[in-house]
Amino acid sequence: MIRKLKKKEEWLAIAGLAGILLLVMFLSLFLGSVLISPVDLLNSNILWQIRLPRVVLAAFIGLLLSISGVLLQGVLRNPLADPYILGISAGGAVGAAISIALGANFVVLGISSVPAMAFLFSLVAVYVVYKLSQVGGRTAPETLILAGVALSAFCAAILSLIIIMTGSLQSIYFWLLGSLASASWSNVITVIPYALVGAGVAYFYSKELNALLLGEEMAITLGVDVEKTRFILIGAASLMAATAVSVSGLIGFVGLIIPHWIRLIIGPNHRVLVPISALSGMLLMVVADTISRTILAPMEIPIGIIMSLVGAPFFLYLLRRRRIEGK
């Protein structure tokens, strides 16, 4: 079912998807746990301070996570890679837990304690994983993944320890489930620069990512500085994932499934894979977030739950269909 898109089709697909995204974002502004007429909505705080920043944030988080997933799957050459594989989620969770447990209440650069600590610890975790995997100036993908797994296990243990010792289970648990419920404009402002820079890096490194499809050695023979590319792309992916995690907790599934899903449809050429994955991730997050805040209103369902409930079975179906059509 993989269709290679012609140049014109590519642009059409990207533009079309962007159009759908904007439309869906617009429509979702009318949905929520409170029924308000469009006219009243324009004047209300609910639209400008609650729904709009939330929808915009959902879109950007979708972008951060899906591009991060594309980058890591490309660099690590592993289809099971997701934005959290190198310890981002584990580190972020520990950072958030420490902040929650200590009841910390500081603000740094306009960011409050839990997101700031989550961000910091995520990056520390990735750094440790990277350094541990560096042998003679080279970081092998397999080593990175294994180190990431080991560090995640270690962090999980620390997390459990913190929970037991401080009894802050409920707050930490909710943070882990991931939620956009507290979205505010300051979140959006925090996220935008990382999203734009990350997307830019991913797009303009499409050629390196394509070269890596042939394998590390072949990429070298094509003139690609593989080690430097890996460093930059892992760095970009980590910053994006850490930002997403710090602002909205652990939202799983998007970063793993979207790149796969899109790759199944349009193939692995990163020049198209990156933009289309980004737009699809944004769309998925906006839809999922809308569901999470309306389906059992006024109760909020953590978005990670919606993602997994709906997305995982759908992906399995897609995989099955592809295997039947026949490799």
Next chain:
Amino acid sequence: MTVLKIENLVCGYDPKKPIIKGISFSVKDGQFVGIVGPNGSGKTTLLRSLVGLLKHQDGSIIIGNHHIGNLDRRELARRIAFVPQLMEPIEGFTVEDLVLLGRIPYFDRFTFETDDDYEAVRWAIEELKVGKLRERQIDELSGGEFQRVAIARALAQEPRLLLLDEPTSHLDIRFQVTICKLLRKLRSHRSIVATFHDLNLASRFCTKLVLLKDGEVIAEGHPDEVVTPQNIWKAYRIKVQVKKTDKTQKTRYVMLP
């Protein structure tokens, strides 16, 4: 014009135990050089050091007028293209997509494919006669077809020197000959260096042979000069008879019973 000059090359994976222990030879424009020798003689190691996958410990590699160490990766990739023995077909790529990858050494950070690149791809596809397969998915191609596409990809790099690691080893006889004929034709504007397992094939199509054993050159030159019972005994430890084929007068060996 000398395209490649290797002098006293020493390299290997372990500095204390080099696999190549001092090799010298050169490749001129338009030559089709076959590197032959038993397993472990250093054929693949030699290729890898030429392509920048392995840093040599001693000696020099000069490409055109440049020492290999003075060329950055992209410059090297525009002069030397490598076709590995086995390449995993990328799912979801068409033939055209794959050949286009060969243009990566020419891409700028912020530009993607230009018309020049598409022209190079078109030309490479035609040279390798895979035009009809252009839109096909590469994981659906046969072994012989795929090998040609792989070579087209390397050709798209517009290299002065095309390196191939055992280009025929996993193909059946018919495709072995096809590929070799093709390579021989391709040498009109560049030089080709390929490692071979099959001595007869190499001596039939190559214009020059380099026979390696234990990381050293035992013989170098025209196939007639290199493929002799003495050289083959020295390299492979097997007694053979050497004859010339009737029609083409090419050298070949025959195993003694």
Next chain:
Amino acid sequence: MFAGIAYALPTVPQRIISAMPSITEMLYALDLGDQIVGVTSNCNYPPQVEKKAKVGGFFLNLEKVVSLKPDLIVMLKGAQDQDIKKFKRFGLTVYPINPDSVKGVMDSLIELGGVTGKQARARKVVQVMQKRLGKIKIDFKSILKRKKVIVIVGHKPLIVAGAGTFIDGILIYAGVDNIGAQVKGEYPQYSLEKLVNENPDCLIIPQGMIELAKIKSDKRWRDIEAVKNNKILFIDPDTLSRPGPRVVDVVEEIAAFVHDK
């Protein structure tokens, strides 16, 4: 309401261990302070409790408990079932209670009174509680429009006290409408925009969760009635969530604050 002598204690217990802060407070209310030999590390009221030996947090340390030679351990039925089973197997005398509502607290006090030989004292304490609650009821009966209140127990994400919870019971006794009661679940994650739309008259927030200045400066919360009129009650988190004798204090505090007395 059974008199609790299912455990047929031969004598009035002289060495009592309390497994929950609420239980500790109840024991003190029944004048049993001197008989308490062990409490948890979470127990902090009344202040005298500081000098008592500590036997654990939410989970108790068996060795420590045994070393104190208690003749009665009072524990929380349900949440502490695991420890209850463990101690009983060890031959210790355990009495489980379950004060899960305001009425539940009063019932538990009577029960405890029965088990510890303090029946008269228990009845007196409960009588006083009922009288105070009755007074509040009369006070707010005259109010025409019931005030809308919400108790926020979690900030990020926004979690409120729902229907059927201990806190909900307190609000009912205080004569206010709990907005959180509309949602299913005891402590549901609540939609911020719904909160803004409901426009509560009062917010009740545990101390230390968030600062007033932060709420007032947040554009999303600014226009809520409660925030505009500064009707935000910061309450001691211990008393809000502890089903003990001080529950009536909380009801009074909330009623007074909401009804402007």
